[in-house]
């Protein structure tokens with residue numbers, strides 16, 4: 216394992232509308248590691264994910280985040296994405312009128328350009344997108360529809376995984392990718408994620424339930440409560456939580 | 466600048482021309498009506514937000530525009546819809562070389578007023594000017610008071626037209642400002658079905674005032690799919706009336722795209738005269754620069770068991786101005802009506818102005834209705850979604866705008882029309898500063 220961290224979060228405090236939501240979070244992710252962040256509803260899991268991705272609504276009050284050794288807060292959201300941060304949203308927005316294919320192509324073009332790679336021509340891109348769709352058990356028509364427009368909960372989540380597969384991020388944050396998925400869809404999504412696991416990539420899996428962690432096995436588990444990491448451990452911590460419930464750590 | 470009264474006097478001269486269609490009863494009636502009416506001013510409720518400045522500052526009404534045109538340029542403009550029966554009017558006059566509709570002409574489906582036989586004359590006299598009384602609208606009175614030609618589209622009982630009918634109104638004028646007028650009467654006999662595409666277009670700067678009327682009468686269980694593209698140069702002025710009468714079980718569906726211009730006004734009036742009729746009005750209007758566009762929609766639910774769905778979207782930017790007035794009127798006997806109307810707008814500039822007014826007047830007690838309007842800017846959450854995928858803010862904005870408009874355009878029930886609309890939308894967006902990335906994306 217490499218010695219430079221991919222992501223280093225130190226004493227992060229963040230607020231919305233003057234209300235503090237993250238109360239001093241520290242977390243270090245090295246390349247190749249999978250971290251699970253678990254916690255009850257309202258504990259700040261999505262807030263952490265969104266702050267890392269650069270959502271403006273959240274004000275960073277104090278603390279620091281470095282990504283690949285650089286100050287993350289100096290980057291615009293799109294620059295973070297191009298540098299390799301990917302957030303799979305808990306609630307992906309619907310964008311009617313913009314086709315999924317158009318959206319994916321614009322996204323992949325922007326990211327590839329930044330990484331010094333050539334733009335993929337349309338047929339090559341379509342072929343690639345279709346292959347990924349197949350792996351995620353999404354019909355090809357899915358690419359022609361408006362972004363997330365009228366997608367089922369499961370389709371929206373798989374669409375996030377599809378985007379991740381195409382963008383090949385170095386750090387992926389999955390925000391409750393398992394919620395709303397039945398067991399088959401969960402397995403398909405988990406396989407998609409596992410296919411991307413490698414020595415360089417970091418992964419942060421945010422989840423309420425430990426179920427997903429049967430399929431995406433984490434190296435570390437952190438428990439978030441009231442905007443703080445209250446407990447960290449190995450994957451056995453997730454099982455313990457499952458058994459004892461969140462009241463156990465509060 | 467003329468006064469409204471001087472404008473009216475100018476218009477009056479256009480009415481005094483002798484009509485060659487001496488069998489037509491409407492012009493005399495409309496002329497009398499016209500004499501009674503005043504040109505609208507700011508005090509006229511229905512014209513409150515739409516001043517006639519463009520007409521008062523020009524001498525459009527001094528002469529009628531000529532029908533000459535650069536044929537090859539015109540052919541490019543009109544010839545993109547594949548297999549259609551096509552009539553091209555240049556400044557309101559039929560241009561035979563650019564038109565091709567002999568099949569439907571031979572079948573008696575498409576007939577110029579000047580070629581109408583006795584039965585057709587009778588039909589025109591019975592129908593024209595009945596979906597909408599010209600006394601309600603001074604420009605309708607002007608149009609019907611000076612008819613020298615028109616088109617009758619008549620689908621016989623149970624007749625299903627295979628190919629769409631494309632009507633192109635091409636405005637062109639390099640020199641003096643001039644008036645172009647046109648009108649079409651669509652009569653769908655019982656059980657018939659038609660697809661109609663109206664393309665309003667222009668070649669270059671267009672010093673024309675186009676005054677147009679489309680009247681539609683659908684008999685029992687007749688269907689009409691009606692697509693309307695108003696994509697003229699912004700220098701033109703255009704006042705347009707679309708008036709629809711629906712009998713039992715008939716089905717009318719309109720999909721419209723309209724760009725703003727110096728003056729653009731669309732009046733749509735739908736009358737439900739028979740039960741179980743259905744009407745859908747889908748539209749998207751766009752204005753930029755100093756353009757103006759006004760949409761006045763009125764749905765008269767006069768009988769029970771009819772449904773209507775109206776969705777209009779507006780895209781307004783720069784220093785342009787747009788108006789939406791959509792009214793659902795449910796009469797006392799129109800029980801079991803289900804009528805919905807919505808107008809959703811994207812207002813992108815502080816200098817731009819939008820006046821929207823959805824109206825619901827209900828006199829029946831057993832109906833399901835809704836109406837609403839919204840004015841917004843681009844959604845932050847959506848913009849963040851794009852950015853989180855590496856797409857820069859400007860491109861994200863452009864793509865969201867495209868999506869907003871495209872959501873209506875992709876509902877046009879004809880692929881070739883969608884392609885044409887998208888091509889012209891790309892040109893429209895090309896010179897909006899903020900959106901100049903947009904056209905490279907398709």
Ligand SMILES: Nc1ncnc2c1ncn2[C@@H]1O[C@H](COP(=O)(O)OP(=O)(O)O)[C@@H](O)[C@H]1O
Pocket residue numbers: 231232236254255256257258259260261262263272
């Ligand atoms: N945009 C926002 N505006 C106001 N409060 C917010 C906003 N986002 C999150 N919160 C609040 O912050 C807390 C943490 O929310 P969130 O991060 O979504 O939790 P989790 O993802 O763990 O369920 C909650 O109390 C929530 O109500």
Ligand SMILES: [Mg+2]
Pocket residue numbers: 260261262305390391
């Ligand atoms: Mg959450």
